[in-house]
Amino acid sequence: MIEPLLMNLQSRDVVTDEETDRLRDTIKIGRTFAPGEDIVSEGERPTYSTLMVDGLSARYKQMADGTRQFTALQVPGDFVDLHAFLLHKLDHGIVALSPCRVAFADHTELRRLTETMPHLTRLLWLNTIVDAAINREWIASMGRRSKQAHIAHLICELYVRLRTVGKVDGWSFQLALTQAELADVVGISLVHANKTLQALRRQEAFAWDARTVTIKDWPRLCEIAGFDQTYLSLRVEPR
Amino acid sequence: MGDRFYFDLHNGDGDLSDNVGQLMSSEAEVSLQVARILTDIARDEFTVNERRGVITVKVRDDGGRAISIGTLTFSYEVLPNP
Numbered sequence: 001m002i003e004p005l006l007m008n009l010q011s012r013d014v015v016t017d018e019e020t021d022r023l024r025d026t027i028k029i030g031r032t033f034a035p036g037e038d039i040v041s042e043g044e045r046p047t048y049s050t051l052m053v054d055g056l057s058a059r060y061k062q063m064a065d066g067t068r069q070f071t072a073l074q075v076p077g078d079f080v081d082l083h084a085f086l087l088h089k090l091d092h093g094i095v096a097l098s099p100c101r102v103a104f105a106d107h108t109e110l111r112r113l114t115e116t117m118p119h120l121t122r123l124l125w126l127n128t129i130v131d132a133a134i135n136r137e138w139i140a141s142m143g144r145r146s147k148q149a150h151i152a153h154l155i156c157e158l159y160v161r162l163r164t165v166g167k168v169d170g171w172s173f174q175l176a177l178t179q180a181e182l183a184d185v186v187g188i189s190l191v192h193a194n195k196t197l198q199a200l201r202r203q204e205a206f207a208w209d210a211r212t213v214t215i216k217d218w219p220r221l222c223e224i225a226g227f228d229q230t231y232l233s234l235r236v237e238p239r
Numbered sequence: 240m241g242d243r244f245y246f247d248l249h250n251g252d253g254d255l256s257d258n259v260g261q262l263m264s265s266e267a268e269v270s271l272q273v274a275r276i277l278t279d280i281a282r283d284e285f286t287v288n289e290r291r292g293v294i295t296v297k298v299r300d301d302g303g304r305a306i307s308i309g310t311l312t313f314s315y316e317v318l319p320n321p
Binding site for chain 2: 146147148179188189190191192194195196198199
C-alpha cells in the first residue's frame with residue numbers, strides 16, 4: 001500500500017529494509033474519498049497525517065468572495081498533510097479531485113519514529129522541503145510566467161512526479177482535473193483557461209483528452225514551460 | 240444556484256465561443272466575471288510586443304440572448320520629439 005511513498009523516498013536516497021518495515025508499521029490502512037469530498041477540512045486538528053495512495057487531491061484556500069485557489073496538488077506517494085504533524089491546526093483544506101485511496105500515519109507513532117529513526121526522519125523532512133520547493137515554482141509561475149508557460153510547467157511537473165512513482169504509461173498519464181479546476185490551480189478565469197489550453201493545443205507539445213494527458217514533444221513542452229526539474233531534487237544521494 | 244451565462248471571447252487571435260457556461264447568481268457577478276476575464280487575458284496578451292489591442296467579451300444567457308458586452312482596449316504610442 002505504501003509503495004508509491006517508498007518509490008518517492010527511494011528517488012532521493014537509499015531506504016533500508018528496517019526503515020521500510022517501520023513505515024509499513026506506521027502507515028495504516030485508511031479509506032477512500034469521493035471526488036469533491038474534503039480529505040481534511042480547513043481549521044481541523046487531525047491526529048494523523050494522510051498519505052495519498054491512489055488518486056489526485058488539492059490543497060485549497062477558500063476566498064471570501066467565493067472563489068477558490070488550489071495551492072498544491074498531491075499525487076500517489078505524497079503526504080497530503082505531513083506538515084499537520086507539527087502545525088496541528090490546518091490553515092487550509094484538502095479536497096479529493098478524483099476517487100482517492102489514502103492511508104493514515106498516527107501522529108503519536110510519527111513522533112516515536114522521529115525519536116528513534118533519524119535518517120528516516122530526515123527523508124520525511126525532505127518530503128516537506130520538496131513540497132516547499134514546488135510551492136516556490138508555483139509562486140514563480142503565478143507571478144512571472146505566461147499562462148501558457150504556467151500550464152505547460154504544471155504538465156511537465158506532474159509528468160515527472162507521476163513517473164517517479166510509476167504512474168505513467170510511456171508519455172501518458174491520467175489527470176482527473178476539469179478545466180474549472182485547472183483554472184483554480186493557475187489562478188485564472190475559466191474562459192482564459194480554455195483559451196490558453198486551445199493555444200497550447202495548437203503547439204502540439206501535448207494532448208489532453210478525456211482525462212488523459214499525452215506528451216507529444218517533451219523538449220518543446222519544456223521550452224514553452226521553461227521547465228528545469230532540479231527543484232524536485234530527484235537524485236539519489238545521502239541525505 | 241442562479242442562471243447559466245455564456246462568455247464568448249473576441250480578440251486579435253480569433254474568437255472563442257463558450258459552450259459550457261457558468262452559473263451566476265446576479266448581474267453584478269456577471270460583470271465581475273467579465274472584468275476578470277478581460278484583465279486575465281490582457282496580462283498575457285498585451286505584454287507580448289503588442290502596441291494596441293482590443294479584447295471583447297459578449298455574454299449570452301441560457302436562451303441564447305445577448306445580455307451584455309465588456310471591452311478592454313490597450314494602446315501605446317511613442318510621442319513625437321518636442
